[in-house]
Amino acid sequence: MTAIDVTSHPPDQTPDSQTPVARTGRRLAFRYTPWLFMAPAIIFFVLYVVIPIGRSMVLSLYKWDGLGEKLFIGFDNYRALFHDPQFYTALVNNFWWLVFFLLSVPMGLAIALFLNQTVFGIRLIKSLFFFPFVISQVVVGMVFSWFYEPNFGLLGHIYRWFGAEPIALLADDRFVTFGIIFAGLWPQTAYTMILYLTGLNSLRPELIEAARIDGAKRFKLFWHVILPQLRPASFIAVVVTVIGALRSFDMVSVMTKGGPYGSSTVLAYYMYETALSEYGYRMGYGAAIAVILFLIMMVYISYFVYRMTKNERGM
Amino acid sequence: MYPLPIQKRHQTVRFTYYVALPIFCLLWLIPLLAVIATSVRPMGDLNGGNYWGLPSSFDLVKNYSEIFTNGPLGLYMLNSLKVTIPTVIGTIILSSLAGFALANYEFRLNKWVFMFFVAGNFVPFQILMIPVRDFTLKIGLYDTSLGLIFFHIAFQTGFSTLFMRNFIRELPRELVESARVEGLSEWKIFRYIILPLVRPAVASLALLEFTFVWNDFFWSLVLTQSKYTQPVTAGILALNGQYSSAYNLMSAAALCAALPPIIAFFLLQKHFIAGLTLGGGRE
Numbered sequence: 389m390t391a392i393d394v395t396s397h398p399p400d401q402t403p404d405s406q407t408p409v410a411r412t413g414r415r416l417a418f419r420y421t422p423w424l425f426m427a428p429a430i431i432f433f434v435l436y437v438v439i440p441i442g443r444s445m446v447l448s449l450y451k452w453d454g455l456g457e458k459l460f461i462g463f464d465n466y467r468a469l470f471h472d473p474q475f476y477t478a479l480v481n482n483f484w485w486l487v488f489f490l491l492s493v494p495m496g497l498a499i500a501l502f503l504n505q506t507v508f509g510i511r512l513i514k515s516l517f518f519f520p521f522v523i524s525q526v527v528v529g530m531v532f533s534w535f536y537e538p539n540f541g542l543l544g545h546i547y548r549w550f551g552a553e554p555i556a557l558l559a560d561d562r563f564v565t566f567g568i569i570f571a572g573l574w575p576q577t578a579y580t581m582i583l584y585l586t587g588l589n590s591l592r593p594e595l596i597e598a599a600r601i602d603g604a605k606r607f608k609l610f611w612h613v614i615l616p617q618l619r620p621a622s623f624i625a626v627v628v629t630v631i632g633a634l635r636s637f638d639m640v641s642v643m644t645k646g647g648p649y650g651s652s653t654v655l656a657y658y659m660y661e662t663a664l665s666e667y668g669y670r671m672g673y674g675a676a677i678a679v680i681l682f683l684i685m686m687v688y689i690s691y692f693v694y695r696m697t698k699n700e701r702g703m
Numbered sequence: 704m705y706p707l708p709i710q711k712r713h714q715t716v717r718f719t720y721y722v723a724l725p726i727f728c729l730l731w732l733i734p735l736l737a738v739i740a741t742s743v744r745p746m747g748d749l750n751g752g753n754y755w756g757l758p759s760s761f762d763l764v765k766n767y768s769e770i771f772t773n774g775p776l777g778l779y780m781l782n783s784l785k786v787t788i789p790t791v792i793g794t795i796i797l798s799s800l801a802g803f804a805l806a807n808y809e810f811r812l813n814k815w816v817f818m819f820f821v822a823g824n825f826v827p828f829q830i831l832m833i834p835v836r837d838f839t840l841k842i843g844l845y846d847t848s849l850g851l852i853f854f855h856i857a858f859q860t861g862f863s864t865l866f867m868r869n870f871i872r873e874l875p876r877e878l879v880e881s882a883r884v885e886g887l888s889e890w891k892i893f894r895y896i897i898l899p900l901v902r903p904a905v906a907s908l909a910l911l912e913f914t915f916v917w918n919d920f921f922w923s924l925v926l927t928q929s930k931y932t933q934p935v936t937a938g939i940l941a942l943n944g945q946y947s948s949a950y951n952l953m954s955a956a957a958l959c960a961a962l963p964p965i966i967a968f969f970l971l972q973k974h975f976i977a978g979l980t981l982g983g984g985r986e
Contacts, residue, residue: 392843418808419810421804422807422808425800425801425803425889425893426801428796428800429820429864430801430816431859432797432857432860433823433861434852435838435857436831436853436859437823437831437857440833440834440838441830443834444833444834459927469765495715501706504705505708505709507709507720507724513725515972516731516970517731520734520735522964522965523965524964525918526918526936526940527957527958527961528924528938530939534950540754541754542755547737547756580760595704596704609952614705624783634827635827637828642920643941655823656827656828659829660829660921660924662827663833671833674833677871678829678830678832679830681829681830682827685826685827688825689825689826692872693822697814697818
């Protein structure tokens with residue numbers, strides 16, 4: 389507690405000992421009011437988020453089938469992870485997710501620039517572009533797996549149209565992850581697009597006019613005048629995309645169940661599979677995977693939260 | 704205005720734009736259009752390999768009534784509603800209370816509590832999975848709507864509190880201060896001054912939460928199992944097994960499952976987008 393007290397800023401008013409009794413009462417009441425308002429939210433949050441994080445960390449040091457006795461085994465789960473080829477596959481796939489999912493940021497920006505006009509029907513078109521984001525990922529995943537189906541899917545048709553033999557994308561361990569990421573890009577791009585459309589709405593026209601009068605050429609205008617003003621939008625777009633890439637579960641689960649032979653698995657799915665698979669529950673091992681995923685995410689989360697709160701004026 | 708309004712550009716550019724816009728829009732929506740087309744195809748089309756041509760007959764009523772009468776889709780959708788609506792209400796109550804506290808009072812841990820809610824919002828589900836499932840089993844709520852509702856309320860409260868706090872902070876502070884001078888209790892200030900003012904934010908938030916919770920798949924898998932509680936996202940996968948190669952029925956079912964958020968979005972579009980950007984914590 390003391391560590392927190394030192395860093396929090398405005399020193400809490402005057403010491404209670406110097407204030408008259410009546411005022412102390414009111415001040416005390418005032419002190420507890422915010423906590424009363426926050427109590428329900430905090431209780432739920434602690435019960436379902438904070439405590440489980442701690443319990444998962446502890447559990448990762450145990451061997452447990454979900455029913456019987458828990459057996460303490462120290463860091464054995466983590467040691468086993470480092471020799472688990474499936475874990476490395478998941479890690480590498482998560483890396484590809486991160487890299488290629490970020491394509492949705494420039495793609496969203498490009499579409500936003502394309503749509504930021506005032507022509508007839510543009511509002512409808514904007515919402516049509518946005519709406520993949522509203523659909524459940526389960527449905528998106530299903531639709532894309534039909535697409536990739538080599539015999540009757542659209543992809544097969546395109547291949548044959550070019551005279552090539554269609555490949556079963558989702559059954560090929562070389563391409564399967566990229567096929568899933570591509571499907572994921574559809575809703576994600578819609579999301580970043582909408583963030584950029586709002587960003588474009590709050591551009592400052594006088595800056596753009598001034599730059600145009602100064603004769604700034606297209607690319608320079610975009611790079612030096614427009615992009616810097618879009619930074620808040622870019623920041624949020626990157627945040628939600630990175631988090632989305634690391635959280636990817638639905639698509640993998642629906643499209644391949646991590647297959648063929650575990651080649652398209654990601655940490656989120658591998659964890660679920662280990663902990664609750666039909667081949668028996670390995671809770672401790674699953675918890676260890678979850679902890680690793682959590683630690684990777686914490687790196688980003690702390691940076692994002694730091695950036696988000698830095699700009700807040702002190703309360 | 705950036706880019707330069709198309710009306711000010713050269714005629715050829717303008718013309719190209721007008722042609723490109725609808726084409727591009729159609730290309731973007733191919734996945735959806737394909738599902739819509741498939742959902743009205745007769746079975747004969749699929750057996751005959753006509754997956755991408757025009758449907759040979761328009762079996763809208765037949766296919767859609769079949770999925771509702773001959774399978775549990777209606778039940779799954781009802782299950783989703785039973786989880787989604789209470790969650791939205793619960794989340795809004797908890798987060799407007801907490802958001803009000805964070806926006807209006809200066810206390811030592813304010814910033815820390817706020818950060819704690821923001822950070823919790825980004826946590827991967829997997830780190831919560833085993834303990835939450837365990838806890839839900841222990842309190843006897845496994846495979847019940849209430850079990851899902853409790854978890855969703857708890858998790859969504861992080862994002863929603865951030866959202867409500869940002870909104871309430873933008874309200875003029877004098878309102879609260881003058882009410883205090885008048886001697887109104889803090890609860891009454893919240894109830895009669897703040898709550899009526901945050902209505903637009905509540906609309907946006909409700910819509911966003913509705914979409915998030917309706918589309919949740921992971922927790923439906925982890926916390927439910929029977930078809931009497933399983934929400935439609937998980938249920939539709941079970942249907943996928945049942946209908947196997949009846950892609951027309953599967954497409955119809957998928958569209959129905961996706962429909963409620965789509966309807967909500969088109970009805971309340973403005974609120975939706977306002978919510979998404981405010982909640983993103985505009986700097």
